[in-house]
Amino acid sequence: MKTIHWLKPGLQIKRWIALGLVGMILFAFSLSDFFIALGIEISTGPLFIIGLIGIFCIYIALHYGLTSLFNNINEMGGSLDKHIINKKIYDKKILAKGPKIVVIGGGTGLAILLRGLKRFTTNITAIVTVADDGGGSGKLREDLGMLPPGDIRNCILALAEMEPTMEELLQYRFSEGTLKGQSFGNLFIASMNGISSNFEEAIKKISEVLAVTGKVYPVTLEDITLYATLKNGIVVKGESNIPIKSLEEKSPIDKVFIKPKEPEGLKEATEAIENADIVILGPGSLYTSIIPNLLVKNIAEVLEKNTTKKVYISNMMTQPGETNDYAVRHHLEAILKHCPKLNIDYVIANNGDIVDHAYSKYQQEGANLVNVTEEDRESFKNKRIKLIEENLVEIKKDYVRHDAVKLSKIIVDLADGKKKQKFLQFKKN
Known part of the structure; x- marks a missing residue:
């Protein structure tokens, strides 16, 4: 299987993807109680707090993930060519080490x-x-x-x-x-x-x-x-x-x-x-x-x-x-x-x-x-x-x-x- 260039170490997007997944899991977990009960009641207990944490994680992941991605693109002069982006990111994040x-x-x-x-x-x-x-x-x-x-x-x-x-x-x-x-x-x-x-x-x-x-x-x-x-x-x-x-x-x-x-x-x-x-x-x-x-x-x-x-x-x-x-x-x-x-x-x-x-x-x-x-x-x-x-x-x-x-x-x-x-x-x- 070919390595996905976007997920190579050093790109600084994987961490935000992982955080987004954690947020989604927490949010889904908090909603499960409502789906099981088929009720509309809003709980103010632990599940509600977990849900808020999940939403917060998703927001942070989207904000910083997209910021990191567009920063890399901007440093390449705004080019969205896949080959150029992969090469520039590889140079900047991998070869720099x-x-x-x-x-x-x-x-x-x-x-x-x-x-x-x-x-x-x-x-x-x-x-x-x-x-x-x-x-x-x-x-x-x-x-x-x-x-x-x-x-x-x-x-x-x-x-x-x-x-x-x-x-x-x-x-x-x-x-x-x-x-x-x-x-x-x-x-x-x-x-x-x-x-x-x-x-x-x-x-x-x-x-x-x-x-x-x-x-x-x-x-x-x-x-x-x-x-x-x-x-x-x-x-x-x-x-x-x-x-x-x-x-x-x-x-x-x-x-x-x-x-x-x-x-x-x-x-x-x-x-x-x-x-x-x-x-x-x-x-x-x-x-x-x-x-x-x-x-x-x-x-x-x-x-x-x-x-x-x-x-x-x-x-x-x-x-x-x-x-x-x-x-x-x-x-x-x-x-x-x-x-x-x-x-x-x-x-x-x-x-x-x-x-x-x-x-x-x-x-x-x-x-x-x-x-x-x-x-x-x-x-x-x-x-x-x-x-x-x-x-x-x-x-x-x-x-x-x-x-x-x-x-x-x-x-x-x-x-x-x-x-x-x-x-x-x-x-x-």
């Missing part, structure tokens, strides 16, 4: 994970890097002096509730003219930034317009530039130049740093970390999406002091110019090299295989599958870090991605502190 999850990173990997997490909880905070200086984001950053919107745009769209056509519009890239390569979503953020007092306020307004689940914050409001020192000693300026120069020089990245050296992290971001049930690093580009966030002073400090569970999600594929020939442990070692006081409790890594056709495409570009090795297992064991291995491969249109739902189940399970996932079945789109 989910764990508080903070995800730190950037790029496509972060956006994919967010799409999975929003099926389990609305208490999501994405803290996104603003070191991007390439593509459309880089042009807007240079022309308008604003923070790069690309990664933030992807996170907002991942957490937003909108029609497919609207998402296509915001992701649309102009194919010619002076706007060639620029996305409409980036221009939308740039426009909102123009009418707002700062970038943070612009993102908040956009999140309200697009009904975003959770919150999306830039890691800092300061204009930061990412640098990398290669093993051969050459210093490379600019996030987009780092992997290119590394490949040209045939020299791997030794360390990255930012200027200004100690930018101020967003207050809302540090507060989210302090109040989180679990903090996630990744998935995403190791040196250009994840580590730059850890170089923001107060972000690093709150992560180091906070005893909240911390999880690193390893990339599925190596990235040319960044993580060539890296095993899982090498990714974590790079993070700890830049943030040595950080305590990582869990590492989640893929142990599934990739079909030949999709894999060959990546190999042609110089990328390889990040396999879990015995050396990885031994290294994490010595560091007292728990390694979680799972087949997380999902392939769409020959692109290799993490299975967002399976990965999200593991994260929610860790946040809840359970061996098996008992929280909720994920919603189907």
